[in-house]
Amino acid sequence: MSRSPLRVGLIGSGFMGKAHAFGYGAAAKVFDLPFAVELHTLADATPDLAARAARELGFANSTADWRAMVASPEIDVVNITVPNALHKEMALAAIAAGKHVYCEKPLAPRARDAQEMTEAAEAAGVKTQVGFNYLCNPMLRLARDMIAGGELGQIVSYRGVHAEDYMADATSPWSFRHDPQGGGAFADIGSHALATAEFLLGPITRLLGDTVTVIPDRPDGTGGRRPVEVDDLGRAFVRFAGGASGSIEASWVAMGRKMQHDFEVYGTRGALLFTQERFNELHVYSADDAPGRRGFRRIEAAPDHPPYGRFCVAPGHQIGFNDLKAIEVAGFLDALAGQGPEPFGFRQGWRVQSLVEAVHASSKAQAWVDVA
């Protein structure tokens, strides 16, 4: 590892900011990274906030001036973990300064903003990443490899769901997640279901959406109620370029569900079942098993399923949510070193945003739309 260290500038210090800092630290411990990582500067709203967060998260410097930071020659990569309405301006500034950019999902409130960001990055030749960390799960990689390798035969059907209950309480207040510019259940978590579907089966070509607002207004924080114009839940029929049909569902009012990121894949020779509720497992059916001995097989994550073995040398020990972030970081660093493709770059983040918008547009038009 003779290269210079990679100098990281982080904007934001909330939950995802912490997750990024943690991810860099964890990735360095478990992977043979192509770079040493230097947590160089943390930018936040005020000097005090920034200084405190820098101390807690292990950054050497702090600033309240994110513009100065992204422009500084001492920074190689900019991590953006602020609310998504701010992503575009920051990312464009970083790109203009020639920095690589690692941005939390969703990339931008609207697909056309994401497009602008993508085209700017590609024109500038910088590398990018959007944080779709469920895709970093070794069991998802296994699922994708089994599909691609033909172990299930030809894929004919798909069912994908992402459902939680964090907005099920009608007394929870109106927030930026309810903003018609980019908010709603499908944008917030349906995006995960869409990303997983394309990760596994390849491009969706057409879809038909159906989105619903369940709780029509929420407390506005000043004693009144503010109307909710975004979807609380939604569904879409989809067609994949590979020929399969499927459905995608999203809900943030699914009482009792904390992390129902599920999928079922049916092929002509086998099937896969997965739930994020038990994300160290993949259930596989093979029609090639002997008669009378067929059944869904519960495969537990093991060193056979890279990069699980980086975290635990023995099977069955299990990785956690934060480990998914470390895998995400490591994949980006490999891409920066030219050792692999960008795992999930701006172009893919833009793609997901386009699909979300297509679901909404289709739902409004009550008609199929092309998304090829």
Add this chain to the structure above:
Amino acid sequence: MSRSPLRVGLIGSGFMGKAHAFGYGAAAKVFDLPFAVELHTLADATPDLAARAARELGFANSTADWRAMVASPEIDVVNITVPNALHKEMALAAIAAGKHVYCEKPLAPRARDAQEMTEAAEAAGVKTQVGFNYLCNPMLRLARDMIAGGELGQIVSYRGVHAEDYMADATSPWSFRHDPQGGGAFADIGSHALATAEFLLGPITRLLGDTVTVIPDRPDGTGGRRPVEVDDLGRAFVRFAGGASGSIEASWVAMGRKMQHDFEVYGTRGALLFTQERFNELHVYSADDAPGRRGFRRIEAAPDHPPYGRFCVAPGHQIGFNDLKAIEVAGFLDALAGQGPEPFGFRQGWRVQSLVEAVHASSKAQAWVDVA
């Protein structure tokens, strides 16, 4: 039990004929039926077939002339378990003779036939039953009662699936199930998913369908291939009169699935999960449980859940598929005795058939249709 015995005439002696005969016998053993049941006459295609089946299934008489049987004054109720293209003619003849009719599902290949049968039965004042036996499960009754009793709050979302893999093999031959007149996955088993949805949540008012043919042709039995025009799988978005939205899915090419008759119900105070794969269980989440102690609760079928206790005096012993049929029979006999409503009469069978046709029509038109 001072009434005369109920004299049963059965047309057909295949799997479902056997199930009916078995159901009468089992119902008599486990329930206090309002009638003694006399398995009077079995009608089949030839005298020999009928005689042999009568002997095996315990009928006193046999005949190759179903018309004579349904007209006979010695018969009180006619059971029809032949292929569904024949249901209408037989049922109308039985109704014309003033007999009660108990017909296997689907009631008829087309909704307008089912309508004609329904209206004839209602005009004649005879009682009717269609064999939707999954609905007879004590755990489904529990689910419906919990929903109706408000234990889950207001219902906001529903997901229903019926998926199996008995048509997943592309080399299995073209059969009557592939006939565009009433065949296909949605008619064959999607009908169960639709029936369960309305059983639990009440009427569907609108739907949007999406059906797909996966295997375009099948062996025709003479060395050639015959095109398949029906759906191998399909999906529908639905709206319920009670305000909830949902989805219904059917597939007979879901490799590995043997009996995925599943539903998920989400309300403002709780949720239910069910799978027919483990149909002696219902999983219930209640937001009223204490913080830190909430979770989906696996309720096992027990004497608390009628009529389970008729079969097993202790919890956890489990009923089987054939027991569902016995419950179905007992419910019909109660209705005949005026001790309860018809559990699932021709009108409801017609309703399901209408919904199936609406799914297909909607899919073809690529538009929502009213089904209120």
Add this chain to the structure above:
Amino acid sequence: MSRSPLRVGLIGSGFMGKAHAFGYGAAAKVFDLPFAVELHTLADATPDLAARAARELGFANSTADWRAMVASPEIDVVNITVPNALHKEMALAAIAAGKHVYCEKPLAPRARDAQEMTEAAEAAGVKTQVGFNYLCNPMLRLARDMIAGGELGQIVSYRGVHAEDYMADATSPWSFRHDPQGGGAFADIGSHALATAEFLLGPITRLLGDTVTVIPDRPDGTGGRRPVEVDDLGRAFVRFAGGASGSIEASWVAMGRKMQHDFEVYGTRGALLFTQERFNELHVYSADDAPGRRGFRRIEAAPDHPPYGRFCVAPGHQIGFNDLKAIEVAGFLDALAGQGPEPFGFRQGWRVQSLVEAVHASSKAQAWVDVA
């Protein structure tokens, strides 16, 4: 089927009497039995009780004199479903009259009584059956066949449990099940765990018991308390003739458990997991699966697993507890016709009783005992 019908005399009309009557009826419907079955006479404590039960359960005649019935030349087989303290006298009388005997479990309160019954039956040349119906499960037959066929390699370890909670309530009254002559958790349900263990792996040769009384006294029905001298739960280490070691556990105070009849079998090439809570499934691990694809496979009961197909023509439909009884009946009738061995005769019932007594004796002596 040219033989004369088999004429059944039943003593007792409680839960198990009903189950026997039901079992004969169901067996006749689903199996090609070697005999027609005639439910000839039901004997109960008084003429009225017997007459009513005979009517309900479909017996042609009734009597309050069981001695006359077992001696009658019109009876071929005697079914005994009364409390177990009465089994011996009735069985010996039936055997003396040359009748086949089908007795509920446990065969007798003490092993030496069971031995006397066994030897009498064998001397008389009559056939016998004891009702260990969990063993009739197609999935248990599959498990046994897989073990015997070497699919798991050499068996090294076994864990068997039968736990329920029907005595967990300390306010439930003292009953015959608490009688030191043959009562207690290990006799009542541990016997099932022992029978299953030997059914799967063959003879136990040595064991070491540990039994415990949790609730020291119970209401005596007259306002006082009566001491409980039997075990509420117990455990045993075991050795099998085949070389494996294992453990057996029984409890009737396992709060929340309704039917935990579980086993785990570990061999050098694979493993099996089973729970009666989901008794239409068997979970199988094979070390011969490909690396990275290994896992416990959930096999669902199907026509591949005889005699499941007698009940349901398609996989996944599931059999219930009462169907196990029908299988038990059919096996006995085959044995009576000389078409197979007695599935679980008096000798095996005696064996189980001996093992239960060995557990208690070993627990008292705090020492291993031979049971070869």
Add this chain to the structure above:
Amino acid sequence: MSRSPLRVGLIGSGFMGKAHAFGYGAAAKVFDLPFAVELHTLADATPDLAARAARELGFANSTADWRAMVASPEIDVVNITVPNALHKEMALAAIAAGKHVYCEKPLAPRARDAQEMTEAAEAAGVKTQVGFNYLCNPMLRLARDMIAGGELGQIVSYRGVHAEDYMADATSPWSFRHDPQGGGAFADIGSHALATAEFLLGPITRLLGDTVTVIPDRPDGTGGRRPVEVDDLGRAFVRFAGGASGSIEASWVAMGRKMQHDFEVYGTRGALLFTQERFNELHVYSADDAPGRRGFRRIEAAPDHPPYGRFCVAPGHQIGFNDLKAIEVAGFLDALAGQGPEPFGFRQGWRVQSLVEAVHASSKAQAWVDVA
């Protein structure tokens, strides 16, 4: 956080050495630790090995002289992650130098060594920790709190298992784990089952062991076979001071099991089920639930269950195995700061070792032994 940083010296750089280094890093990220942690010096067998490991794991200095390191005034706490035969000498040297000691499990090959280490540490007034990290799981803390708080009533029965299959292959070579001085399945992983049992229910007072060698010899690495004298699996009956009885089982030849660290706890008002295979869940039964609504409830780890919320701000995201190590580290640092008791000190490590030896002694003597 005004204190000086805690200066850590680590001996060993294998899997557990890495886990310790990782644990310090992760703990600092997710907890408000009472100290800053300085990874000061890493000691390994040669200067080269030590230097390379120090660089990889983030230690500032390295040495091949662990004695010098533990004696250095620049070290506050010594972490020992070498094979357990070396623990005693190193720990005693560190204690003699007044250092706190954090030692991997098992504390020492024999209980009397563990005792000597414990007494030395207590005499010196230094603080100690042994790495029983399964106990750090928030769901185990929840289980313990529910038991201690009386939510399950009085505990009557316990079943604990730790089974894996890493020694199931008879061709895997003889290793230090097979050394009769401290090796074997019960010492290696049965120790976890014993630790969990006492963590949840309090002290075991008596036990009766039964241990078995399944594979009598293993390749010795030179073409021959070396006899195995330790247990491949074992079981123990136990009694707890609180009155409950139970069993503990250990196996490293349980084919198919990767992490079966399970327990079942039965009380007079409820029950708990847990498996490390899904260690972000706890299943709870309460007899206080309404009739007809009772069942085992699947509680998912959430911020309600400290310290889960340190890792994930939302429920259902899940922690992984390495996060358990971070919790372990944080608990020790709190103890060093006087902010809490030692979570699992040398005295407890000695206790577990004593229990393991008692299992073996009892098995050999075929008699109960007191372990109060």
